[in-house]
Amino acid sequence: MSAGRRDVVIIGAGPNGLVAAGLLAKAGFRPLVLERRGIVGGTAVTEEIHPGFRCSMIAQSAGSMPPAIVRALDLRRHGFETIVPAVRMFAPAADGRAVLLHDDPAHTASGLAAFSRKDAEKFPQFHASMSKIGALLAPLLSTTPPDIDRPGAGDVLRFLKLGKAFRGLPKRDAWRLLRWGPMAVADFAAEWFESEPLRAVIAGRGIAGAFAGPWSAGTTAHLLLAAAADPHSGGPDGFVRGGMGRFSESLAAAARAAGAEVRTGAEVASIRVQNGAAAGVVLAGGEEIEAGAVVSSADPKSTFLRLVDPGEQDPDFLANMTNYRSTGTVAMVHFALSGLPEFRALAGEDARAALSGRIHIGTEIDELERAFDAAKYGDFSPRPYCEATIPSLTDPTLAPSGSHVMSVRAQYAPYTLKKGTWTDRRDEFARAVVQVISEHAPKFAGSILATRVLTPRDLEETYGLAGGHIFHGEHSLDQLFTMRPLLGWARYRTPIAGLYLCGSGTHPGGGIPGASGANASREIARDLKRAPRRR
């Protein structure tokens, strides 16, 4: 048992906590990571859902991790191995055809011609435009948002650089960027394409994980954020051999190799604050650990509303934190399958390749929007929008030979139900998911050996996500960049000296593993090196 004082204690061993630990260790600190669960990974874990069947429980891909982090921590050496599927997205249409997004945009375009000549012609332009804008925005992901009140020289320099890059864009793209951010992703998709199944696929990226439908303004910003992490028109690649758990283990191994300590089964019950500064943490068992700095990779609401004594906090800050929006809308539904689902759209084709990436279920914009409507009134979607993966296709270690695992991110499943509770209605929701998949793969239900549902309540209770929000809070315009989690507190520091945030509730947000952790570690290292060590 490690006693005594630590220079840095990090709460939570998810990708962000582990990346922060690894990078702080490399910067000469000796961070201690405390993880409540018995395994590392947070939302990036591989667990068994049925004897012999394992899958990634929440996050499905590590493809959007900034490459600089992979290099800095030498993750490949620690066992991180990505798999790039041949087809990035398979989206069955209502009429038995399917949209396929390939790695090669020209290949995608030629397939789209069956839906619309115009769309086939436009797709390469779309791909190019996404790449350009993605490349422009990518550096922002690894930038600490500027200080709004007192911009420092560095902030001004970065702003000018960004301004220069912005002005360097072709005028058309510069305007697009300004126009698109606040737009509804349905309008964005319609601006490019005319065929409904393709529009729905594009819109999916704007609403993934969001408490918003494709007609909600600002959903294009969510898409652009994702594009900054992986500008590919087909969405992110990068499944992990062994599932996301293996990715987290490689992060933990890298952190340990750099000198960090990672303890599992160590639940932090509270953060101790003395004289307005973080002094350490108290574990659920009563053990106290003193620390020079406490870094929370938990979501902002858990951190401030649960771990820190309200008496130690500024009431205005607390009030704003209470208003931070993090109502989850995602349920994960995992299936152990006796065989590969047979999609009507793939009859007589090489289904294995087509199904190896992501599978988008939602054939029209209106269908996605209707799924959201239910959530607005406190019910789950009777016909949910689903994104599925069958990781066992590319990684046979996850399921017994000939069988498969399928993981479905299903929306919308609002955290608070108006009628009944998630405990009562869990199976009903799973049936709705099976139903929409069966519309495209009629024999699907017959192949199910076991089902495991993670409702937003489970995401909160088991995985510690307040409100069950997989991104630690909505990616809405008012909760991004200099406003994530709150305006004035976007630089990983908090009103409590020595207490930092490094989770997805900080810029750049969820779905980009490690980016927040890396940014936070940079700011923390700077502070700790500058300030004389306390006591």
Next chain:
Amino acid sequence: MFPGFKFSVASYVVSLLRPEIIRDLDLPRHGLEILPLDGTFTPMENGDYLWRVNDHGRTRREIARHSKVDAEAYEEYGKAMVEMGRFVKPILSMTPPDPTSLDPSGLFELLRIGRRFQKLRPDDKQNQVQLMTMSAVDFLDRWFETDVLKATMSASGIIGTFLGVRSPGTAYVLLHHYMGEIDGAFRSWGFARGGTGAISEAIAAAAREAGVEIRTEAPIAQIRVRGGRATGVVLESGEEIEAAVVSSSLDPRLTFLKMVGRKELPDEFVEDLERYKYRGSSGKVNLALDGLPEFTALPGSGAHLRGAISISPSVEYMERAYDDAKYGRFSRRPYMDVVIPSLTDPSVAPPGKHVMSCFVQYAPYHLKEGNWDDQREAFGDAVIDALAVHAPNIRERILHRQVLTPLDIERIFGLTEGNIFQGELTLEQLFFLRPAPGWAQYRTPIRGLYMCGSATHPGGGIMGAPGKNAAGVLLSDMKRRRA
């Protein structure tokens, strides 16, 4: 319209005419008289009501009847909105800069806004940002807990938009409506004596006095362009009028695609104009009444009928009204803002009789099934049904009913797709993006042709502001040319 009854056919309240315009044009002298519209009465589904009036104390007590916390918050909210209004006001009267241009003056303008933003108090900063991006309901959720209060307040966030009270971006429109001021008092609305037409007549009188000639019954068929320059207009009668400068207060679809013609315009500009969203979403129902309606929630013909009557009983009601429209139907249970101008200005109806104007949303211009000419009366019936829920005797009182669908609004007033603001007030169509990227400074790709209507910054609903801004740009261009 109906003998003895006078309606303000399309718009119905005066709220947003900028006070400086009233002053500059000396409109009261030209006959403009604004009669205050006191309060908003919102009947609820449970038989209760919420009645807010201009008297602060009374409103506070009324809100406290629903929630004590909200009564406190209402004060703070009002103060915060005034702060926000102060911040936004100068932006409304500026010519939007071009952020993609290399011209440093544009950048400087943006920096100036940035600097003013920096000077706001932390809370106001937060409010400002959230106001620009959040939904009206999310924004109001931060202050209030009473559902009906949020519902009725959120209504001003969706007027004239094809958005719901839960759609991000609607909080901003909330502020737009807060900018309405009469004689400097924030958030007060009124009727013009003699109907809204009286405003236009007062403005016209002021303009004539200043030397303007106004010809009515002179529809323009074409804007003449030669060598990339506007040279005049051709009327539908065939009459040609040469001009050094043509300024259009019509929306860009009519101005450019109809009157100028695509071949005179750059392709990208045409593409942008085609993408510009109108999506009219409101209709109007005018009723001639035999007597006053009686609301179950508050019987009698008290002062609650003299203000606005808002049919916005709950947030869910508002949002469901939007859901219908999203899928191409008019709302079966629409949101309505109802006024009875004859109570304040008896000149508009015969003695003992009344006129009632209902602004109705949502009535989407594009219907999924059928067309507006077939659906007009069904829409009118839905409006009466929704009113009758709260005022069951309304049906017996109706002498005459006039239903204006978005198609009618387009036909009568030349508003494309019936959008009362000449294009949606969404973030991607505001400020330097209104109406098209790169063309937000009232100038157009055709030299000598200007835009001065609601499709330019700061948009519809703030009467006269685009015209005033455009006049400034036009004057400075003309001076430069003369120099």
